[in-house]
Amino acid sequence: MLPQGRDHIRDVLGENGISVVDLIEAPWLEDVRNRGRLRLLESVMHRDGVDATTVVDLSTDLGRMTEALSFLHAMLVVCASFDERLLARWIEGEASRADQLFGMDSGNFNSIATSYISGLKEERQSGSKEVIYWVPMSDFIELCPKISGNYWRLANRPVRGGWVCMNSSSGEDSRQRTSRLLKERVREYLNDSCRERMERMDDEFAALFSEPVERITGLLSERVSAEMPMSAAVREDWPPCFESAVSELNQGVNVNHVGRVFLASFSRSLGHSQEQTCAFFSGAPDYNAETTSYQVAHVYEREYTPHGCASLKTSARCPVNAGDDTLCDQEWMSHPLKYLRAKQRRRFQAPSEDVVSQESEPTGSVSGNSS
Numbered sequence: 001m002l003p004q005g006r007d008h009i010r011d012v013l014g015e016n017g018i019s020v021v022d023l024i025e026a027p028w029l030e031d032v033r034n035r036g037r038l039r040l041l042e043s044v045m046h047r048d049g050v051d052a053t054t055v056v057d058l059s060t061d062l063g064r065m066t067e068a069l070s071f072l073h074a075m076l077v078v079c080a081s082f083d084e085r086l087l088a089r090w091i092e093g094e095a096s097r098a099d100q101l102f103g104m105d106s107g108n109f110n111s112i113a114t115s116y117i118s119g120l121k122e123e124r125q126s127g128s129k130e131v132i133y134w135v136p137m138s139d140f141i142e143l144c145p146k147i148s149g150n151y152w153r154l155a156n157r158p159v160r161g162g163w164v165c166m167n168s169s170s171g172e173d174s175r176q177r178t179s180r181l182l183k184e185r186v187r188e189y190l191n192d193s194c195r196e197r198m199e200r201m202d203d204e205f206a207a208l209f210s211e212p213v214e215r216i217t218g219l220l221s222e223r224v225s226a227e228m229p230m231s232a233a234v235r236e237d238w239p240p241c242f243e244s245a246v247s248e249l250n251q252g253v254n255v256n257h258v259g260r261v262f263l264a265s266f267s268r269s270l271g272h273s274q275e276q277t278c279a280f281f282s283g284a285p286d287y288n289a290e291t292t293s294y295q296v297a298h299v300y301e302r303e304y305t306p307h308g309c310a311s312l313k314t315s316a317r318c319p320v321n322a323g324d325d326t327l328c329d330q331e332w333m334s335h336p337l338k339y340l341r342a343k344q345r346r347r348f349q350a351p352s353e354d355v356v357s358q359e360s361e362p363t364g365s366v367s368g369n370s371s
């Protein structure tokens with residue numbers, strides 16, 4: 001996943017006379033495909049972080065080739081799927097894998113880090129073996145808004161001559177903290193690389209990967225519905241009450257207590273991580289990362305059910321009037337989660353069923369009281 005990896009993989013393909021068609025069907029590359037499938041599966045299915053270890057013997061040429069080409073195989077399958085959910089999960093899995101591996105690699109850390117950020121300084125305190133890393137302020141400022149927590153606010157970091165100190169914290173040493181920052185660049189790099197490939201990929205090329213694509217998207221759909229039916233939601237599916245709470249906070253408008261609890265609990269129902277939910281609050285006029293993390297954690301631990309429509313209307317957190325949104329106008333619309341399910345069903349069902357289902361109540365009920 002390093003930028004240099006692109007040339008390396010091209011060299012490996014050239015030196016071994018491997019074409020993309022070979023990668024898909026040559027019998028002698030079965031191990032590459034198996035490893036690619038496993039790696040893809042790990043990245044996509046593991047919600048709580050990927051396992052960065054590999055069963056491939058990297059001390060041999062064959063092992064290194066297998067690992068490099070398995071990455072390419074997995075990436076091509078993801079691109080050929082043109083599935084945003086799969087893409088997002090794979091990128092998150094690979095970026096997390098990079099975060100873990102970079103944090104362990106003391107020997108190559110300098111070269112790895114400077115592949116992603118514009119510089120790196122090391123400092124060793126007298127009498128201590130621990131290395132403290134400093135990163136350029138420009139890189140830190142660009143990447144830190146994507147990470148929640150007090151540590152990642154510039155005001156809380158020691159700064160000297162345009163360099164930001166990445167000292168150890170939260171059980172992570174300086175290298176691991178710096179790796180967390182690099183993870184954001186890995187994410188950007190993978191996203192750009194995949195989108196570039198997808199733009200160039202024609203139907204004929206994508207069809208070569210139809211079998212592995214079908215297998216992984218099928219598994220993903222099963223997993224998504226098993227985890228939480230709402231986790232595939234895209235922004236267009238959000239009910240107006242959630243959308244307005246997010247946009248208002250984003251614009252620095254104060255949102256009342258009910259609106260904030262609703263935002264956190266609904267975000268949890270969408271399958272967002274605590275970190276993602278905290279990020280929604282970062283534009284609040286009274287934003288405090290520590291307080292937000294504490295309150296969001298409380299909502300997650302207690303598994304709050306989001307407020308229903310009646311409660312949101314009473315608390316002035318329902319932004320629609322009659323005629324504004326046909327779904328909200330339906331008699332059965334009593335809960336924003338019903339709105340979400342109805343929207344999702346419209347998107348995922350066949351067009352013929354879609355027309356019929358537009359104004360019908362979604363299957364499955366929303367139970368529980370808002371908290």
Ligand code: SF4
Pocket residue numbers: 239240241242308309310312313317318319320328333334335336339
């Ligand atoms: S009617 Fe219900 S779902 Fe629609 S915006 Fe109001 S509270 Fe949200």
